[in-house]
Amino acid sequence: MTELLRFRDVHKIYPVGQEGVHALDNINFAIAEGEYVAIMGPSGSGKSTLLNLLGCLDRPTSGQYVLGGEDVAQLSDDEISAIRGLKIGFVFQSFNLIPRLTVLANIEVPLFYQGVPRARRHSISRTLAAQVGLGDRIYHKPTELSGGQQQRVAMARALVNNPLLLLADEPTGNLDSRTSDEILGLFDKLWEGGATIIMVTHEVNVVARARRIIRLRDGRIDSDEPVARAEETP
Amino acid sequence: MKSAYKFGDILRLGLGSLALHKVRSFLTSLGIVIGVMSIIVMLAINAGAGEKAQQELRQMGSDNLLIKSVKPPEEDTGAAQERGASSYGLTYVDARRLQDLPGVVRSVTAHLTKKAAIRGGKTVTVSVFGTGPTYMYLAKLKLVAGRFISAADLLRHRNVCVMTRSLARKLYRYEDPMWRSLQLGGQAFTIIGLVDEPGRAVATVAGDVVSNLVFVPMTTDQTRFGKYMVERTGSGQYIELVEISQVILQMTDEKAVVRGAKIARSLLGRVHDKRDYDIVVPLELIEQLRRQQQLWNIMFFLIASVSLVVGGIGIMNIMLASVTERTREIGIRRALGAKRRDITTQFLIETITLTTVGGLAGMALGLISISFVGKPLKIVPIVSTATLVIPLLMAVLVGLASGLYPAMRAAKLDPITALRHE
Numbered sequence: 001m002t003e004l005l006r007f008r009d010v011h012k013i014y015p016v017g018q019e020g021v022h023a024l025d026n027i028n029f030a031i032a033e034g035e036y037v038a039i040m041g042p043s044g045s046g047k048s049t050l051l052n053l054l055g056c057l058d059r060p061t062s063g064q065y066v067l068g069g070e071d072v073a074q075l076s077d078d079e080i081s082a083i084r085g086l087k088i089g090f091v092f093q094s095f096n097l098i099p100r101l102t103v104l105a106n107i108e109v110p111l112f113y114q115g116v117p118r119a120r121r122h123s124i125s126r127t128l129a130a131q132v133g134l135g136d137r138i139y140h141k142p143t144e145l146s147g148g149q150q151q152r153v154a155m156a157r158a159l160v161n162n163p164l165l166l167l168a169d170e171p172t173g174n175l176d177s178r179t180s181d182e183i184l185g186l187f188d189k190l191w192e193g194g195a196t197i198i199m200v201t202h203e204v205n206v207v208a209r210a211r212r213i214i215r216l217r218d219g220r221i222d223s224d225e226p227v228a229r230a231e232e233t234p
Numbered sequence: 235m236k237s238a239y240k241f242g243d244i245l246r247l248g249l250g251s252l253a254l255h256k257v258r259s260f261l262t263s264l265g266i267v268i269g270v271m272s273i274i275v276m277l278a279i280n281a282g283a284g285e286k287a288q289q290e291l292r293q294m295g296s297d298n299l300l301i302k303s304v305k306p307p308e309e310d311t312g313a314a315q316e317r318g319a320s321s322y323g324l325t326y327v328d329a330r331r332l333q334d335l336p337g338v339v340r341s342v343t344a345h346l347t348k349k350a351a352i353r354g355g356k357t358v359t360v361s362v363f364g365t366g367p368t369y370m371y372l373a374k375l376k377l378v379a380g381r382f383i384s385a386a387d388l389l390r391h392r393n394v395c396v397m398t399r400s401l402a403r404k405l406y407r408y409e410d411p412m413w414r415s416l417q418l419g420g421q422a423f424t425i426i427g428l429v430d431e432p433g434r435a436v437a438t439v440a441g442d443v444v445s446n447l448v449f450v451p452m453t454t455d456q457t458r459f460g461k462y463m464v465e466r467t468g469s470g471q472y473i474e475l476v477e478i479s480q481v482i483l484q485m486t487d488e489k490a491v492v493r494g495a496k497i498a499r500s501l502l503g504r505v506h507d508k509r510d511y512d513i514v515v516p517l518e519l520i521e522q523l524r525r526q527q528q529l530w531n532i533m534f535f536l537i538a539s540v541s542l543v544v545g546g547i548g549i550m551n552i553m554l555a556s557v558t559e560r561t562r563e564i565g566i567r568r569a570l571g572a573k574r575r576d577i578t579t580q581f582l583i584e585t586i587t588l589t590t591v592g593g594l595a596g597m598a599l600g601l602i603s604i605s606f607v608g609k610p611l612k613i614v615p616i617v618s619t620a621t622l623v624i625p626l627l628m629a630v631l632v633g634l635a636s637g638l639y640p641a642m643r644a645a646k647l648d649p650i651t652a653l654r655h656e
Contacts, residue, residue, distance in 0.1 A: 057569060057649045078573045085571015096566050096653065100254055113571040115240040157570070 001032035004164060004196055005054070010063035012049050012219075023049040025219040027063070033164075036191045037198045038207045041216035047200045048169070050216065054198060055088055055167045056080050068164055085113050089158030093170035095150040097142040103129060103153050104138040110161045128156040132186065148179030155186055166190065168199040172206060184209055244576065248583035251556075262552045263592030265545020266629050270596025271603065272541060273625040276534035278604045278615035284527035285616055291516045291523065293374050293433035299483040299494050300514040301332060301502070303476050321475040322510040328502065329478045335497055337490030338483050342368040345455055346479035347463045349419035351448065353405045360401065360446040362418065363479075364455025372482040373432055380412055380427030387426075387451040393458070396427040396449040404446070418448065421458050491517050539628070545592070546632035549585055553640035557581065564644050565652025574645040581644050585637025586630060593629030597622055 012024035024046045031037060041047050052058040053065060056072055059080075065072045068087060072080065089110075090096075097106045107125040108116075116124075129138050132152040134145075142150050151171060158166055168187070172180035180203075188209060191197050199206065207213060207227075215222040252259045303323025324332075333341040344365040351360045369375070370382040378399055387394050395418065402411040402425070416423050429449075437443050463474045485491045495515045502511055557564070564577055601622075604615040 052650055055569070057653075078575075081568065081571055081573040084569060090569055092653070096562070096569075098563050098566060100251075109567065110570045112243055113240070113567070113573070113576055118243065161571075 038210035089163035266592030269542035273538035274600030281616035364452040546636040550636035568649035581641035589633030
């Protein structure tokens with residue numbers, strides 16, 4: 001399997017007080033294309049910081065983050081924005097849809113900033129909306145949708161740019177268990193289609209679907225091990 | 235090509251945000267609407283007022299020099315009144331010297347007296363100008379009926395007169411005054427012509443605009459009425475001796491006007507020990523007026539600009555609030571690939587759209603209201619391209635200036651913090 005990303009001696013220190021808060025301390029790992037990784041850990045362990053770094057929303061204080069062959073820390077703000085738009089798909093716990101835009105317009109936001117012409121944006125977004133089962137809701141506003149439907153929109157939006165990496169931050173945290181299963185089913189399907197998924201979670205049913213679990217504690221990697229899925233174990 | 239698509243999209247996005255809050259957008263741009271409207275109205279009215287005054291002066295001719303007798307202020311004292319007579323102003327000698335100035339093409343003199351004109355039972359005090367045929371051309375009088383005084387009238391000391399149309403209307407009302415007889419200062423005169431009201435420069439005598447003008451041949455004036463003007467006052471009578479009331483010189487060109495005015499000033503200054511004459515140079519007055527108008531323009535412009543600036547501050551305030559309101563949206567957009575300049579552009583487009591639309595509305599309202607403002611002032615407003623374009627450009631600039639800070643603040647937001655914003 002080809003390597004998709006690598007963290008090398010990554011530190012993240014937030015400048016709070018005189019010494020600062022060491023949110024991530026010497027993180028090293030690599031993720032290959034097509035992996036399904038769950039990041040776990042108690043609150044304050046550095047999960048969100050790690051996800052922000054992975055999603056290029058933040059830069060490491062020191063160390064190297066290579067994504068698709070490029071050292072992200074060396075790039076300009078514009079280049080990093082472009083990477084976010086082209087290579088990464090985000091799914092947030094709170095959906096983060098833009099309330100005044102329709103489902104269709106929300107899905108196409110990443111394409112918008114890549115300068116994709118309107119007609120093409122519309123056709124791509126329509127297809128994706130249909131794929132997540134919202135083909136008949138494209139002109140609705142997020143407030144007119146249920147939580148599960150909103151998260152489907154968010155997933156369609158995360159997939160619209162055909163990303164190298166799909167990042168999910170507690171994607172089922174705000175959903176009931178039935179809807180959670182639906183959403184996780186969608187992730188499974190994507191993974192089976194070849195997507196690389198990294199998911200921050202502390203829900204057991206979510207973890208059960210991942211193929212590798214990275215556990216964090218106090219900003220360090222506590223354990224990093226592959227898991228065999230229940231149905232695959234003999 | 236890519237960025238062209240993007241700009242069009244961002245423009246649509248900006249317009250969409252404005253359309254979402256229609257009332258707020260309207261109220262926000264109101265300051266700009268009023269600002270642009272008031273600048274346009276003030277500039278147009280000022281231009282109209284200036285043009286009106288300039289036209290009056292131009293009527294005098296920019297190649298003309300007008301020298302008038304003026305009653306000196308000390309003659310107004312009681313002592314002179316008691317003496318019962320006063321002599322001042324231009325003399326025949328002055329007139330001849332002035333007519334001999336270099337660069338004079340044509341010249342004419344006029345002598346003014348006040349007389350009673352009686353027609354039927356009606357008596358009207360009129361100002362009688364004893365003058366020659368060229369007066370009509372040099373004073374730019376407009377003949378509307380009959381003819382003006384001729385050389386033959388002068389030669390034969392004829393009792394003929396030309397009067398203004400308004401005076402004729404006063405005396406004859408519904409009748410045709412032409413060739414009718416009029417009693418003027420105890421003499422019978424035949425009306426041979428009618429002229430339009432002359433410009434203010436000609437009709438101003440000793441600071442007052444005189445009305446009811448009657449023109450007679452100067453030879454007739456001298457023989458029938460003499461040099462003295464007798465005015466009855468409360469305590470008795472007051473006699474004035476003025477040999478020449480006006481001298482109008484037509485010069486070869488504008489250079490000669492300036493030079494002639496200079497010589498006339500020193501010439502008369504040497505002969506007259508009191509300031510009992512006035513040299514009117516329409517050319518100088520036009521220049522002076524133009525400068526004055528420019529000054530007014532600048533002042534009006536500054537006053538009206540204040541409202542534009544206030545409008546701009548209002549817009550900045552609303553845009554800052556809007557940035558705070560949309561912090562999370564900005565975070566989402568940044569996370570999904572928006573560059574800083576995409577965010578800046580979005581907010582700038584919003585403010586520039588607000589001010590441009592506001593400016594266009596102000597322009598329309600300005601054009602509508604200038605006629606309402608101009609009418610009671612009896613001014614025909616003048617709207618030039620600059621009057622319309624400059625305020626609009628200013629509005630756009632105000633939009634740019636007031637939008638820049640909020641837009642930059644929005645672009646500087648850290649995506650993570652923005653995403654966490656509730």
